[in-house]
Amino acid sequence: MFALGGVLAMLIRAQLASPHSAFMGPEVYNQVFTMHGTVMMFLFAIPFFEAMTVYLLPGMLGTRDMAYPRLSAYGFWCYLIGAATMVVALVLGLAPADGWFMYPPLTSTEYSPGINADVWLLAITFIEVSAIAAAVEVVVTVLRYRAAGMSLSRMPIFAWYILVVAVMILTAFPPMILGSVLLETERALDWPFFQVDKGGDALLWQHLFWLFGHPEVYIIFLPAAGMIATILPVMARTTLLGYGWVVGAAVSLAVLSFGLWVHHMFTTGIPHMGLAFFSAASTLVAVPTAVQIFAWIGTLWKGRPELHLPMLWILGFFATFVIGGLTGVMLAVVPFNWQVHDTHFVVAHLHYVLIGGYVFPMVAAVYYFLPIITGRTRFFKLGEVAFWLVVPGFHVTFLAVHLVGLLGMRRRIWTYAPEDGWAIINLVASVGGFVTAIGFALIVVDIAVNAAVASRGRRNPWGAGTLEWATAIPSPSYNVASIPEVRGRYPLHDDPEIAVRIARGEGYLSWPTRKRRETLVVGTSRAEPLQVAVLPGNDGLPFVMAVATAVVFLAPLWDAYRTAGVALLVVIALALRWAWSNGSTRDEGPLDAGRGTSLPSAWEVPDPPGWWGSLFLLLADATMFGSLLFGYAFLWTVAPAWPPASYVAPGLLDVLLALVGAAALAAGPRLAARALLASRGPWIGLLVALAGAGALTAAAASIWAARPDPTSHAYDATLWLLGGFVALHTTLAAIILAYVCFRVAAGYASSVRIGETRIAQLWCDFAGSTGLVALAAAWLPGVFA
C-alpha cells in the first residue's frame, strides 16, 4: 500500500513538474491525489503500525498471543478486502475524487454523482471496522495479558504508547464513522443532514471529520514515538531517561489532541472566541511534545550512542519532525493560517510531520526488529545508501513545497500557468520527489535481499532489555515456551539467564498438559496472575465472516440493499457460531498454572476476557452515541433552517414504555446472575430483560410513527437516526439475551460460569441507558416548545 501511495505521489509530482502539463486531466488528477491521501492515511499508516503491533506486542509483554487471535484474523481479512476494493475502484476510474477529507457539499449527490464518493464512504468505514477490532484487542492485551509481575510501571514503553493509541482509536474513529453514515444516508436515501435548505449544515461534516482527523494524526505519530522510545535507548546502550515523564507526555498528548480539531476550520467563519480556544489548545501540545524530545535527547546524552542504521533513521526523524512541529505551531496561529490555508504550505507541513514523524521512525523500527522477523543479521549495506537518498531528497522536495505555498500556490490544483512563477520550484520539488522514491525502493530491495540470503544471527543482537528479544530468532509462533515472572523494566538486563529459563519451562503454563493453547491473565495494575485463558485453535471462521461483512458494506454500491440485509443476518449467525465455540459445559475448578500456583479458568470468573472486550467496544459505541448527540445539538443551535415546522412531543404511554423498558433491561441480567450464583435457573431475569428490550424498542418506534418522513428536514432525519440507534442496541441486547438462554439450556452456565450473563448485563445496561438519553433528547425540545 505504501508502494501504491508512492506511485500515486510520483504521478502527482510528474503532473506538477511543469506548467500546463498535459500528463493528466483534472478528472484523473482529482482521483489520483484523493487516493494518494486516502491510501497513505487509511490503508498504509494505520494498518502498518497495527500489523507491527499484532506481531510484536505479545513478545514485548511476555505472553503467547494477542487476547483475541481470531479477531486479529478477522480484522486482517476486512482490511485486505476493503483495500482491494479501493484499488479496483482506482483501476476502473471509479475512485473518489473529492480530497481525502471528503467535504460536502462537493461530496453530495448534486456535485458528485456516480459511485466514486460512495466507494470512499463504504469501503473506508468497512476498513475502520478492522481498526476498531484491533484497538479493542490491543487495550485488553496490554491491560490483562502480560508477564507475571509486569506492573504498570514495568511495562515496555511501547506498550504504553500503543495502549494510549488504541484508546484514541476507540474514541476518535466513531465521530468519523458517524459522519460517513450520515453522508451515505444522505446520498442514498436523501436524509438531508448536510443540505442547508432542509435544516442540515455542511459544517457538521467538518466538525465530525476533524474530531476524528486531528486525533488521527496523533494516532499515527504516537506509535512511531513509541518505537523511538524503544529503539533509541538500545542504540545509546542505556535505558530510557524519564520513563514516567514520557508516559505522562504520551497520555497528555493523546487527550489534548482531542481539543484541537477546529484548527482545521479556522477559515470557515467560526466566531473569534471559538478560534482562540483552539489556537490556545494547539500551542499547548507543543509542551508534552517537547518533554518527549528532551527525554530522548537526554537519553542520548546519558548513553554511548552507536550509529547503526536504525539510529541513522532516528536522527533523520529529529531533523525533520522538529521542523514540521514548528510549521504546525505557525499554522495554529490564526492570522497566519488565514494566509496559507489550502496552499502548498499546508501540504509541506503535513508531509514533514507524517513522513518525518511516522515513516522515518517506522523504517528504523523495521530495521531494528528485522532479526526477530527473519532471524538474520543484515549484511548488504544498501540501507545506508537509501537513507542518503531519501532524507536529503525529501527535504529538497518539501522545502520547495513550503516556498511555493508561500508564493500562493493553492493545493489540489491540477495545473498552473507559466506566468504564476512557480515552474522552477515545482520542478525542483519533483526531482527531489523522484530521488526520494528511488531511495524508498532501495529500502525494499535491501530488506528483501537481506531477508533472503543474509547469514543467520544470534539471539538479541542489539543487547536489548525487553522480553521480545528473549526468544530464539526468528521468534516462534507461540512466542514464549513458558510465561516469565519479571521484576523490573528490563528483564533481560536484570537476569541474563531469563531466556534460558523461559525456554526450560521455569515460568507459568509451561507444559500443555490440558492439550490446548493457554495463556495467563493478570491484574491490570500489579500484574498478579489471576486466570488461565484458553486461546482458540486455527479457524476459517474469521475469513468467512470478513467476506460476509464485506457484502454488508459493499452491496449498497449497487443498491443491492436486500443482499446486504441477508449478509447482515449471515454475519450475526457466524458471530454467534464464533462465540459458541468458547466456554465449557462443566466446572473444571482451579487449574495448575505452574510455579506452584493454581488459578481458575477464564471461563469460570465473573470478568472473562470477553467482558473486558465488550467494555472497551462499548466505549467506542458510547463515543459514537455522543457524536450523534453532538450533531443533533449542533444543528439545533447553528443550522440556519431551524427550528423545524414542529417538534415531536411524547405521549404518556411512550414515556412509560421507555422507563419501564430501561428498568427491566437493568434489572433482568442482575436477577439472572444472582440466580445462577445461587445455582438456580436464570430464566426469570433473562425474560424480564427481553421484555424490557421489547418495550424500549416500541418507545423508539413511536418516534418514527410520529414523523413518517425523514427526508423532509434534518430534524426528522436526526430523529430517525436516534430511534434507529436505540432500536439497534435493543435488538443487539435481545440477540445476546436469547443467545445466553440457549447457552444456559445447553449447560454452558453454572454458579461459577456466570461470565456470559455478565457480558449480557453490560450490553443491556448500555442499551437501556443510551436508550433513555436518546429518547429524552428527542422529546425535550417538543416538551419545552
Added chain:
Amino acid sequence: MRDVLRLSVPLALWLAGFSGVYALQGLTCSRHWPEDLPARPALLVGWALAVLLQAVLLWLISRDPSPSRFVQGTSLALAAVSLLAAAWTSMPVALTSTCL
C-alpha cells in the same frame, strides 16, 4: 482499574470542560440565548467551574494516593497538566469578542 482511572480521569474531564465551554459559547451566539442575558459572565463562570473541577481532582488524587509510586507520581503530574490546560485553553472567554 482504579489506577487506570487515576491516570485518565483528570484529562478526560479537561476535555469535557473545554468542549462544554465551547458549546456554551456556541449557545450564547445562537438564537436560543435570551437577548437580555449577557454572555460573558456566563462564559466566565463556565471557565471558573472547569478550573475548579480540576483543582478538586488534583486534591482528591493527592489525598487518596495509589499504592504504586509510579502511578501516584504520574497521576499527580497529569492532574496538574489538566489544571493548567483548563486555565489556559478557556482563557479566551476573558480576552476576545464573543460572537464576531
